[in-house]
Amino acid sequence: MGVEEKRRERYFKIDFMVRDEAATRDVFAMFHKDLGYRIIKSSREFPDYILEDESGRRIRAEVEFKASRFNHPIEECDMIICWHNDWPDCPIEVLELCRFVEEPISFSREELKELANILASIIDRLKGVIRYVDEFIRRSDHQIKTSLDEESLRLLCERKNWQTKRVIALTIDLLRGSIKIIGGPDLDMLSSYSREELQQIINEAESEGFIVGDAERQGPLGIGELMLRVGERKSVDIFRLHDLVEIAGKSPKEIAEMLGSEVLKLVDFMEDKRLVRVVSEEQVMNG
Numbered sequence: 001m002g003v004e005e006k007r008r009e010r011y012f013k014i015d016f017m018v019r020d021e022a023a024t025r026d027v028f029a030m031f032h033k034d035l036g037y038r039i040i041k042s043s044r045e046f047p048d049y050i051l052e053d054e055s056g057r058r059i060r061a062e063v064e065f066k067a068s069r070f071n072h073p074i075e076e077c078d079m080i081i082c083w084h085n086d087w088p089d090c091p092i093e094v095l096e097l098c099r100f101v102e103e104p105i106s107f108s109r110e111e112l113k114e115l116a117n118i119l120a121s122i123i124d125r126l127k128g129v130i131r132y133v134d135e136f137i138r139r140s141d142h143q144i145k146t147s148l149d150e151e152s153l154r155l156l157c158e159r160k161n162w163q164t165k166r167v168i169a170l171t172i173d174l175l176r177g178s179i180k181i182i183g184g185p186d187l188d189m190l191s192s193y194s195r196e197e198l199q200q201i202i203n204e205a206e207s208e209g210f211i212v213g214d215a216e217r218q219g220p221l222g223i224g225e226l227m228l229r230v231g232e233r234k235s236v237d238i239f240r241l242h243d244l245v246e247i248a249g250k251s252p253k254e255i256a257e258m259l260g261s262e263v264l265k266l267v268d269f270m271e272d273k274r275l276v277r278v279v280s281e282e283q284v285m286n287g
Helices: 021-031 109-140 187-191 195-207 223-231 252-272 281-286
Strands: 037-042 049-053 058-066 079-084 093-096 144-149 154-159 168-173 178-183 211-214 237-243
Touching: 021 058, 021 079, 109 144, 109 154, 109 168, 109 252, 154 252, 168 252, 178 252, 187 223, 195 211, 195 223, 237 252
Parallel strands: 058 079, 079 093
Antiparallel strands: 037 049, 049 058, 144 154, 154 168, 168 178, 178 237, 211 237
16 A cells, blocks of 8 residues: 555544644654655754655645644745645645544543533533523513523523513523523614614613623624614624633522523613513503
């Protein structure tokens, strides 16, 4: 089997993870002969190596963790040695080591079983958190109706006199390790405000600990961005994020009071600032 044919296989194994340029260089040093290269000169200056391949060709090579991090004159280098090739149109040859070398990413049966048990326990406790918050909110404001989805770790709520369809949501996001409290203002209501009034809403939301912006991107909107978004009829969020570690060590009552109080604060803010449509008490009773 020739070198080029060997290169198509991931058969070299290492016992460490490759996360930087130094580790990438270590991998090449370990397997350069197997990959068909002889090191003529190794340097800490550019280029990192002068190599010779099996045909006797001399190669000036620079090592990078990612190919796109190469920032030297192209004409002074013949090849980039990298762990990941994220430069598809690179004008010089690229040797991508992750194609041929396997990191230690396998798991034992015992490790996976232990992980599954830990995750199941954590999820069960987080379901309890959502239930406690739901109870706290309903006890604190009898005009609020809630919808609890334990499997999705999500709680939706709104006041009974709200006509606006977008409601307030509290969601526990395990992938991001965060707790999100998000309200969706009525776009028709927002569009009725002047630039100065919208800026005031941004300022007052901030003083209450909330952000006017895009909850998915987890970023705020400036007044210009907000007006553009409203004009284009794109959704706007008023939200607050917590890192999951913030509830570590707290009792269910403490967690419910912390998160439930913030949900109630957002409910009041959105109604006080006329960011939701409301119906009369008579309409609510007849509905």
